[in-house]
């Protein structure tokens with residue numbers, strides 16, 4: 314299946330491009346209050362190591378705002394401030410961070426949003442408009458009776474159109490709901506009517522296993538339709554798991570290729586090695602490899618090479634002696650007890666070779682600076698409720 318990405322305009326958060334033809338980026342959010350600078354940084358550094366490309370922190374009060382410079386100074390990836398209710402926090406945070414997220418449903422009168430737009434525009438950073446099913450504006454709740462996909466899409470479109478009407482386009486938008494159907498329908502409705510870059514996610518998806526499944530179903534459907542320019546998998550778990558699941562979803566759809574992709578056979582009566590244990594060990598011992606290498610672990614040599622021919626490298630178990638194969642061809646025979654170490658050495662060598670080759674080929678490109686502030690023509694009017702054409706859902 315070939316996925317055609319929906320065309321969106323491109324924005325830039327720090328050095329990460331979002332939208333247009335930029336790769337779909339994976340982001341996550343820290344758990345500690347930012348005043349716990351050490352705790353926040355410990356999590357941020359682990360997220361960076363896992364490949365997280367954008368990191369958001371909750372900024373609930375001035376204590377959090379004041380901690381932002383200390384956090385920002387010791388991290389590599391762009392920092393996003395997540396603000397609710399108090400727009401003054403956004404005004405201060407904009408001095409430090411690479412993007413500010415506000416929720417128009419709870420930020421108050423329009424003039425507060427105007428002040429935030431001026432602030433982000435002055436610092437040349439984008440805004441994320443984050444609409445949430447749990448905090449929709451009252452007129453929309455009155456109109457629809459309860460949070461619906463149509464209400465979410467209308468809320469997001471109202472906010473985006475109001476900002477575009479005053480000349481502000483440096484933004485992305487999210488429409489979060491914990492119900493997978495509602496999230497899918499809301500994103501789909503919005504995507505038919507705007508070219509604003511979209512942050513996709515299923516909010517409060519659940520624990521590591523259930524949340525990963527819900528996110529894979531919801532985000533997988535949207536991504537397969539070409540919708541989504543950046544994503545976060547929300548899990549009640551270590552945020553590093555969010556990043557792993559995010560990349561796995563993108564890898565499954567062949568939208569991103571990062572890190573080792575371990576393929577393991579389901580095992581059957583022919584199995585000669587402990588495939589489950591070895592596959593888990595491989596994922597753990599090769600987690601430092603960022604090159605897109607597919608590694609196969611197969612239980613037997615009977616169908617081994619044939620079943621693993623899509624992998625760059627793999628092993629297949631045998632009675633006392635197993636095999637290592639590359640691209641479906643026998644590479645060498647190895648005693649079963651040495652299979653794992655041999656495979657790891659070979660993958661590391663492969664990654665090293667790829668890195669040496671790409672550094673020879675690499676051409677240094679200038680680091681893009683912040684986008685120039687756009688001309689604004691702010692007026693004092695707020696978002697108006699617009700009639701959204703009712704489109705058939707899928």
Ligand code: SF4
Nearest residue numbers: 578580581584612613
């Ligand atoms: S590779 Fe061998 S052990 Fe694994 S499922 Fe196939 S036949 Fe069974």
